[in-house]
Amino acid sequence: MPTNVEMEKIVSLCRRRGFVFPSSEIYGGLSSCWDYGPLGVELKRNVKEAWWKAMVQNRDDMVGLDTSILMHPQVWAASGHLDGFSDPLVECKSCHLRWRSDDLESDKCPSCGGELTESRQFNLMFKTFMGSTEEEANEVYLRPETAQGMFVNFQNVLQTTRKKLPFGIAQIGKSFRNEITTGNFIFRSREFEQMEVEYFVKPGTDENWFNYWLEERYNWYLNLGIKKDSIRLRKHAEKELAHYAKACSDIDYLFPMGWAELEGVANRGDFDLVQHAKHSGKTLNYLNKETKEHIVPNIIEPSAGVDRSVLAFLCNAYDEEPDKGDTRVLLHLHPSIAPYKIAILPLSKKENLATFAKDIYTNLRKHWMVNYDDTQSIGRRYRRQDETGTPLCVTVDFQSLEDNKATIRDRDTMRQIRIPIDELKTTLQTKLEGEDLFVLPPGGQIWKEG
Numbered sequence: 001m002p003t004n005v006e007m008e009k010i011v012s013l014c015r016r017r018g019f020v021f022p023s024s025e026i027y028g029g030l031s032s033c034w035d036y037g038p039l040g041v042e043l044k045r046n047v048k049e050a051w052w053k054a055m056v057q058n059r060d061d062m063v064g065l066d067t068s069i070l071m072h073p074q075v076w077a078a079s080g081h082l083d084g085f086s087d088p089l090v091e092c093k094s095c096h097l098r099w100r101s102d103d104l105e106s107d108k109c110p111s112c113g114g115e116l117t118e119s120r121q122f123n124l125m126f127k128t129f130m131g132s133t134e135e136e137a138n139e140v141y142l143r144p145e146t147a148q149g150m151f152v153n154f155q156n157v158l159q160t161t162r163k164k165l166p167f168g169i170a171q172i173g174k175s176f177r178n179e180i181t182t183g184n185f186i187f188r189s190r191e192f193e194q195m196e197v198e199y200f201v202k203p204g205t206d207e208n209w210f211n212y213w214l215e216e217r218y219n220w221y222l223n224l225g226i227k228k229d230s231i232r233l234r235k236h237a238e239k240e241l242a243h244y245a246k247a248c249s250d251i252d253y254l255f256p257m258g259w260a261e262l263e264g265v266a267n268r269g270d271f272d273l274v275q276h277a278k279h280s281g282k283t284l285n286y287l288n289k290e291t292k293e294h295i296v297p298n299i300i301e302p303s304a305g306v307d308r309s310v311l312a313f314l315c316n317a318y319d320e321e322p323d324k325g326d327t328r329v330l331l332h333l334h335p336s337i338a339p340y341k342i343a344i345l346p347l348s349k350k351e352n353l354a355t356f357a358k359d360i361y362t363n364l365r366k367h368w369m370v371n372y373d374d375t376q377s378i379g380r381r382y383r384r385q386d387e388t389g390t391p392l393c394v395t396v397d398f399q400s401l402e403d404n405k406a407t408i409r410d411r412d413t414m415r416q417i418r419i420p421i422d423e424l425k426t427t428l429q430t431k432l433e434g435e436d437l438f439v440l441p442p443g444g445q446i447w448k449e450g
């Protein structure tokens with residue numbers, strides 16, 4: 001069964017523990033804008049890092065890119081965003097709710113029956129001005145997707161990397177859409193981060209590659225712990241397809257508000273390169289050295305939302321357990337995305353023990369994000385780490401000073417082992433990689449709590 005966690009619980013945990021704060025909170029916040037706190041920024045970085053590892057680092061056929069948010073205005077003419085990236089908007093004169101007029105069946109407000117304004121095309125791109133004068137010639141847009149930065153650099157990447165088809169370009173970055181409706185916490189906001197790949201293939205092989213990427217991306221979520229019954233593939237109907245797409249499927253997650261898109265995988269055909277060649281006057285194609293043939297590659301685009309992934313991982317990980325008349329809240333985050341991998345907890349603040357524990361802390365933090373916590377009771381500290389998803393806690397006590405051993409506690413099972421400090425780094429490493437806690441290093445023993 002999917003975890004039926006309410007969104008309020010996630011929002012409250014995020015606020016309480018420092019994952020996500022409302023933006024500009026001391027001024028009352030700014031609608032649909034969010035700030036990632038000390039733990040949120042680690043989680044988000046780890047999600048992006050896991051994606052980069054899978055998509056770039058571990059592949060021969062992929063290179064990365066980081067393009068600017070502001071681009072030449074012609075880019076958006078070529079891409080179709082200037083004309084096509086708009087929704088017909090009407091506003092209710094009484095309650096001021098805004099609607100897409102093509103969704104409405106009557107000319108009255110569906111909410112209060114009030115009178116509606118004239119319909120106008122509302123472009124979802126944020127417009128701003130470059131330089132010191134606000135005139136039309138200086139109009140630029142905040143990019144509504146990172147994709148275009150990769151299309152316009154197709155030739156640059158090809159020339160500098162000598163990649164052969166099929167190959168891909170990967171990019172992570174912020175995008176901006178002035179959505180008519182936002183909401184569901186960090187699920188839909190006007191400023192958001194994307195993880196996108198543009199994968200260039202020979203025409204005719206595009207359908208196979210489309211299926212390949214759909215499966216590859218679906219498995220990426222499963223490998224990071226997303227429960228199988230909380231994720232699904234959904235093929236777009238013909239009328240849902242964007243103007244550029246030959247085919248598109250969504251990877252949906254079962255969020256508290258229902259199934260919603262986590263990532264879209266699209267077969268864009270040759271639309272983008274053809275459009276940019278036409279508008280720029282430059283040649284954007286690929287020379288097949290064997291056949292001496294110039295071809296325009298087709299493009300498969302797996303496009304994921306960082307913020308949505310973060311929210312999905314949080315919802316997926318959230319758990320509550322009865323605990324001696326109380327409730328233990330914990331996040332079963334996959335170790336590779338957990339904000340802290342390890343917490344060092346000295347049983348007392350006494351100086352000799354503190355020095356001993358700090359030593360361990362200093363050594364381990366070279367390898368992982370490690371948290372040091374010596375305030376309040378050990379029970380309270382374990383709960384705090386559970387609630388923020390720290391997979392392993394290392395506890396040192398006064399006996400440690402004599403036998404040079406420490407205790408490792410597992411977040412999910414609360415089981416413990418006691419091992420020599422010399423074995424600590426290697427053992428933590430193997431446990432974070434998924435080895436069973438009770439596989440013991442030399443000199444290790446199973447430990448009972450309390």
Ligand SMILES: [Zn+2]
Nearest residue numbers: 092095109112
């Ligand atoms: Zn109304």
